[in-house]
Amino acid sequence: MAAPPPEEITFGRRTKITRGMKVSAIIFLLLLAALITIIVFPITEATPNWIAPLQTNVYGFMARISPYILVGLLGSTVAIAELVSTFQTYPREALRTRWAWILVAVNVVAAMIALVVVRVTMTEMNPSLQVLSVGVGFQAIIRTRFVLAKRIGDDGQEGEVALNLGWLYDQFQNLARTQIDLELMNNRRTAVTRLLDYYPSMAELYDIAWYTITARATLTREQEEQRKSDLEKLLDPKAPENFAKSSIALMVLENGGQAYVELLLTQAMQGLSPEAVAMGKPTSTDRLIWQIVEQYSLPEMVTLAEKLFTTEKPIQYVRDAAQPDPEANTSNQKATIAHFLVQQLGTEPLQKALAEQERA
Numbered sequence: 164m165a166a167p168p169p170e171e172i173t174f175g176r177r178t179k180i181t182r183g184m185k186v187s188a189i190i191f192l193l194l195l196a197a198l199i200t201i202i203v204f205p206i207t208e209a210t211p212n213w214i215a216p217l218q219t220n221v222y223g224f225m226a227r228i229s230p231y232i233l234v235g236l237l238g239s240t241v242a243i244a245e246l247v248s249t250f251q252t253y254p255r256e257a258l259r260t261r262w263a264w265i266l267v268a269v270n271v272v273a274a275m276i277a278l279v280v281v282r283v284t285m286t287e288m289n290p291s292l293q294v295l296s297v298g299v300g301f302q303a304i305i306r307t308r309f310v311l312a313k314r315i316g317d318d319g320q321e322g323e324v325a326l327n328l329g330w331l332y333d334q335f336q337n338l339a340r341t342q343i344d345l346e347l348m349n350n351r352r353t354a355v356t357r358l359l360d361y362y363p364s365m366a367e368l369y370d371i372a373w374y375t376i377t378a379r380a381t382l383t384r385e386q387e388e389q390r391k392s393d394l395e396k397l398l399d400p401k402a403p404e405n406f407a408k409s410s411i412a413l414m415v416l417e418n419g420g421q422a423y424v425e426l427l428l429t430q431a432m433q434g435l436s437p438e439a440v441a442m443g444k445p446t447s448t449d450r451l452i453w454q455i456v457e458q459y460s461l462p463e464m465v466t467l468a469e470k471l472f473t474t475e476k477p478i479q480y481v482r483d484a485a486q487p488d489p490e491a492n493t494s495n496q497k498a499t500i501a502h503f504l505v506q507q508l509g510t511e512p513l514q515k516a517l518a519e520q521e522r523a
Contacts, residue, residue: 198225230282230294231275237298238274242267249340252417253347262342269335270302277301305332351416354424358412361428365498366452368411369398371427375419390418398499451510455501455517461485461493464500471516477507 201221204214243258246266250257257263278297285293362368376382376390394414397407416424459467468481484500504513 230290231278233294234274234278234298234301235271238270238302239267241302242270245336246343250343250347253350253421256347256350256421257343260343260346262339262346266336266339273305274298274301350421351413354416354421355409355412357428358415358424359408362412363408365398365404365408365411366502368408368415369394369502372411372415372418375415375423379418390414398502451514451517452498452501452505455504456497459497461487461496461500464497467520468500468504470520471504471508471513477503 198221201218202225204210204218206215206218246257246263247254274297278293281288281293281297288296358368362371372394373391376387376394379387382390394411397410397414399407415427419427455464462485465478465482465485468478472478480503481500484496484503508516
């Protein structure tokens, strides 16, 4: 029997992890609901005799463990916030990894142990103050470097006396971050490979990437322009075609996220066009690009650009892109120039200009 493809293995593993998280969350919520129901259950004359002792025992049990649950929740919240801020593009995928759970578990266990130490050594402290000091203070302490003394006027770390309580946690945090990143590498490579399978042409990938950057609502104007500039650089005809395609597919993943890529792949498998998937546009743009690629040679494209543009800058770009290069793919050069013409002039004006050229 043939082995399943890597993307199916990755998808199956991700599905099992997601299902396990959902089952665990449902069990936890059901248990919590049962405990709350027992605690708030009203005691009346008709209530069975065994309810009152059970309610008292459950209430006492919850009162004893609730401080540990609270400091554990605070510790897990801080750890999750660190993970989300580190992996902003893949927050859900990062939280599903094994090392993410290890990092959260270490924070929870460490906070509970700290609370045990505080309650044993500071028995007279108010219980609420114990929970607050451990839940907030302990998380700050294990991430802090205390400078006890330093030379006057010295901005560096040489010659200073410091107590770095956060060094051990920093080492563990770096280990967890590296392992999570390596685990996400498998998912990223699988997503890029599948994008290249369903969207093999440079024009398709470019359109999707451009729309993905434009559609982002949280990007500033400077960030959007920078990412578009990085995308334009990948259209360099001297760049290897496979490298350019892989980089654009990765840019789609980085800007759209895993769920967006899964949507693109699902709709592509259903037979929808790339423009309908990504931009809601008709396929005329792509057809126009490949019409230019098939009908015009590189010198003819230069001549066409000289007739269509009135300024020197776009004409010079086309001339540079059309320069013969034994290391560049001619079709890739022509596709780059055709896409540049569409971006600069627009689909309809370019179609009209080409029609006039043919009539002339």
